[in-house]
Amino acid sequence: MSFFFRFLVLLVVWAGVDFCLGRRNQLKRAEVRKFPMRHSDFRLYTCGQTLYDDLFADIQHARHHIHILFFIVNNDRVSHKFLELLMEKARQGIEVRLLLDRIGSHHLSKDSIRQLRENGVHFSFCHTIRLPFLFYSANQRNHRKITIIDGKIGYIGGFNIGEEYLGHDPQLGNWRDYHLRLTGEGVQDLQVQFLHDWRDETKEDLIKESKYYPALAKGSALHRFVPTDGAYLQQAFLDLIEEAEHDLYIGTPYFIPGRKLQRALLRAAERGIRITILVPKKADHPLVREAKLPYCRPLLRAGCSIYQFEDGFFHAKIIMVDGRICDIGTANFDLRSLYINHEINCFIYDKSFIEVVKKEVDQDLENSQLLTLEEISNLPFSKRCKEWLATAVAFFL
Template identity: 70%
Template sequence: MNFLFLVLIFLLLWATFDFIYGRKIHLNNLKPRSFPVRHSNFKLYTYGQTLYKELFTDIQHAKHHVHILFFIVKNDEISHTFLQLLMEKAEQGIEVRLLLDRIGSHHLSKQTICKLKQHGVHFSFCHKIRLPFLFFSVNQRNHRKITIIDGKIGYIGGFNIGEEYLGHNQELGPWRDYHLRLTEEGVQDLQTQFLHDWRDDTNEDLLHENCYFPILKKGETSHRFIPTDGAYLQQTFLDLIEKATKELYIGTPYFIPGKKLMNALLRARKRGVRIIILVPKKADHPFVREAKLPYCRKLIKAGCHIHEFLDGFFHAKIVMVDGCICDIGTANFDKRSLYINHEINCILYDSPFLEQVKKEIEQDLKASILLSMDDVSSLSLSDKGKEWIGTLFSFFL
């Protein structure tokens, strides 16, 4: 028993040292990257069936290249359909590059990967587990979801590839998410980000190849892409919160904001900002629902409105400021996205497109219930235990 206890203590100390110093070295080597304000045309998808239909159609019509980065591609029917489409395009002579997160897409078999390569798909995992900081590297995830087709069409948002994103998971039900399709000049920034990630994991540098960057016109909606690599996202969210003068809306599947963002929300409430937060009632990961409860209690006490989505699982990541600035992307409002994951968000500025987004927000809120203090305080012994565990390990949820 004493030996097992010593082993446990050693593992805890090792994991702590590994993560702290691994992250410190990562941050020391990290340089902030930013893209300029662009003007593009956008379309919003909130259900997987419509997104997949148009995404697959765009891929089928590709003439030169298809570049795709997903956090998760499952080993199921829709995933096989997706991968088969990529192989068919590669066989036609189209350049196909597929970059997947090593942990998020761990269900993908070696046989499937070999088959992709045999059919001409350029494939790589990103964020492979690396020495000497094993625990830090296994926690680092490339959570970005990016597609670029012929350098002219781009996709970014919360959907991955899998049957659950079509609402076929009986426990979660319908899957509600936000994903953007864009055309015109902003696509070049998604291309740059993809090729940056591709270079990091394959050492193939295509960033200066003109064939991936066709000349693009300006679209109607001004926007800016914000990539983050386990840093800088917190400042983006702080800036959005501080800009709010009337109303701030946050939609997120995982609400674990940490101290700085929490204090910023409370300051915004004190200056009269109406704060609305939408989270799912159902949880797709252990302890994430309970980990948000300490924050909910403080916010409800301060007069904020926290809603739980009832019509399936809510996975959208969105911040709307005074109805005129909107952030849609891959980052959750939680510590993992803030401090570990590699994300990319799109800040959209006042335009007619935001009216479409507002209609979806209204629909989401109609499908939710408003939480009271009693809802987040009257917990069973089991839920109290889950809250304690969720709070203790909130950094890694």
């Protein structure tokens, strides 16, 4: 046995043991956290430019504090504009805290970080690679995207900060995503979640500081936030599927539901639920397109409708149940969001706002093409090999 082969075997064994022990350690610390029902007013964004215009304007008008968590801030023109704005506010004496995922925001330069700190921005990476579980910690990401301004305005959704989210990536084209702006009672829960994540990384405990929780008016839309730390998200999705009485819609860039959710979807189809799934036709990561195929075939045979978005790249994370419940957040319908990533979703129970969302969903479906069973059956050997590989590593896609 060659040295390289022995080394490869040892590496695979080490990674497996590291991941299992890291996962076990995470589950020991994970806890179910459900915020109470709140009433807030929402605005939905599906265009990156419109979102950035309003987000940057709200940041510009901040008077007390700005708390921001993103999975990705890139090292490009719009990212620099975003960081310059934060530094400008910090120089004005506004408290600014910026928390970024270490792997997701790896393009951010050391020089940019130095400038942020020199200009008064409280900056930290979260979920850095650390001992003793190196492989597991390298995969566990904080995928939440949260902004709180003065404790009165909140943002949550699928957009990050970068040129591609403006549709400037020539390979992906138009970027279709869903993001929420809210005012009202729910902002306090986003504040708690941000400060919880901030404390975990910096040891600075501000969760009970009253100055970050101003009095908030009651909004019109009933909702609650559901944060998950690599655990309990699957049960939340199972509950949504079980609640469906006639219609279930799932929009996700990565459709790798795993066995339990797949079985729940098939049971829903058996009881007559009309299931519609929207995924992108283009892929922004290797193998994600192939990883969904083993799940698509049984669903298509069961009568589910699966659409592929063709007008650019579809990155929205949304579930709608009977026009009664709408989930918009940061979690994809995939194994990584279910079992590894830290996510936060917003379950909305307001029919009038869900009607607004439904119009966007209908537009998405108009810009999509139905996937047929024939298209993904009898694939050539090379594509079947890619599918086998994608299935083997699906947990880490």
